[in-house]
Amino acid sequence: MDELYDIIRDVSQDLLTNHNSFEAAGSFSLSYCVNLCTASSICLSAVRISASGECHLFSSTLHAHATGTETGLTYIGKRKPGAAQSATEMKGFCGTEESSTCNTAPSPRVYQGCQDAFDNGERNSEAVYTLHTDPESAPVLAVCQFDDQSGWTVIQRRLDGTIDFNRGWDDYAHGFGNTNGEHWIGLENIHHLTKKDQKLSIFLEDHEGQSRTANYSFFQVENRESNYQLLVSGYNGDAGDSLSYHHKMGFSTLDYDNDGSSGSCGSTYRAGWWYDNCLKANLNGVWHNAENAQQSQSGVAWLDWKHPYSFKTVYMRVGN
């Protein structure tokens, strides 16, 4: 193993811990991509894009429900969590440098979004799926929720405060966290997911186990050039309409101020959001336990239900 390999392994380890996935820079051979995943104790699966040679490592297993080989993508490996597996075993599992497709292992089906997954017969609600929200971009892991009529893509989830949401612009653009727990799918992915008419559904639960919802019949996030401007309308639900206040605002983070305040809401409220002056909702705010929930101004906030209050469990999902 050369020095570069060691460096990339260490970096990938770090990125996998703090982010959903690691996108290796430059192009790598299939065997090198396999070796990277094998060398990392928390990499459970990887995808290599044949055309560019980009290697994407994931800290979750890609789904065994998948069948067939997606054009242009090679599913490189799937390890059981915690199970030791050598590079040779992974190569044997999924193919070699010479034949760059997996003959023995199923390739993951890659969907544009969870509605696409639903339309293709997927019904495993709460499972993690591989999404390709835009053909030009890297695949991303996302939780799908299915009901009788449709598939919802979870774009954000708070549960327990294990993931730090006080992050800069790049993290909010590209996503972070763990799909098995707290995560943010990234503004790029939200933009691509909401190009067509989409609804937004927000679930809120307090520390006493009461829950309410806020639904919007129209939800769209514009592109990077527009600072991922939020367009939202058509509220119904029982949590109150705290998001319409943020309609037409660009996204702000601690290091990038697009808000309607003379100060920096991202710095003050320690999160990334579509701040105006400053907020009525702050679902990426600092997570607090039950003891501190009522004291926090910078918490996971939804002012039209309770204020000041920091909610315990929250998720945001899009669908049509």
Ligand SMILES: [Ca+2]
């Ligand atoms: Ca400002």
